[in-house]
Amino acid sequence: MSKKSSKNLLDAVETVIGNSAVFEGEVKTEKVVRIDGKFVGNIEAAGVMIGTEGQVIGNINTIVIMIGGYVKGNISAKESIEMLPKSRVEGDITTDLLTIVEGAYFEGKSSKIKTDEEYINNINEE
Numbered sequence: 001m002s003k004k005s006s007k008n009l010l011d012a013v014e015t016v017i018g019n020s021a022v023f024e025g026e027v028k029t030e031k032v033v034r035i036d037g038k039f040v041g042n043i044e045a046a047g048v049m050i051g052t053e054g055q056v057i058g059n060i061n062t063i064v065i066m067i068g069g070y071v072k073g074n075i076s077a078k079e080s081i082e083m084l085p086k087s088r089v090e091g092d093i094t095t096d097l098l099t100i101v102e103g104a105y106f107e108g109k110s111s112k113i114k115t116d117e118e119y120i121n122n123i124n125e126e
Contacts, residue, residue, distance in 0.1 A: 012047070019053050035069070042073075052086065059091075067104075078113060 014031035017023050021037035032047035035054040044061045054069035063078045067087040075081060077095040085103035092108045100106055 013049065015045075017054075019051070050087075052084075074108075076113075 012032050013034045015027065015029060015033045017033075017035045017037045017039055019036040022040075023037065024040040026041045026043075027033055027039075028044045030046050032049065033043060033045045034049040034051065035056055036051040037053075038055045038057075040057045042058045042060070043056065046063050048060055048062045048065040050056060050065070050067045050069045050071065052068040056069075056071045057073060059073045060071065060075045060077075062076070064080050065075060065077045066082045066084065067089060068084045070088045072090045074091045075089065075093045075095070077093070079095070080097040080099070081093055081095045082099045083089060083101060083104035083106060085101055088105045090107045093106075093110045094113055095110075096113045098110055
């Protein structure tokens with residue numbers, strides 16, 4: 001998926017947790033989830049958007065994520081993670097492309113997702 005199609009993916013929000021909502025549980029969808037309230041649990045979705053007032057306490061597995069609020073947990077994004085100003089992430093992240101803008105806070109370890117070709121090349125070099 002190209003960067004342009006990744007951004008288009010985030011335009012297709014299907015599930016919204018509003019700013020006054022508190023949700024505990026697990027979300028699994030092949031669409032996009034937007035969190036403006038508080039979510040406690042794990043998320044597995046094609047795309048995730050966390051608004052400036054949004055909070056997620058749990059792990060996230062996605063293709064692309066844009067964070068404006070707070071995440072406490074590990075994030076795995078196949079294509080990209082974008083941390084906007086005033087966002088806060090406490091946990092480990094794994095992705096192909098990481099963008100942390102000025103004013104964002106990140107505490108944890110970051111690692112790059114290796115493509116199958118990169119993984120095979122590393123094995124052959126050892």
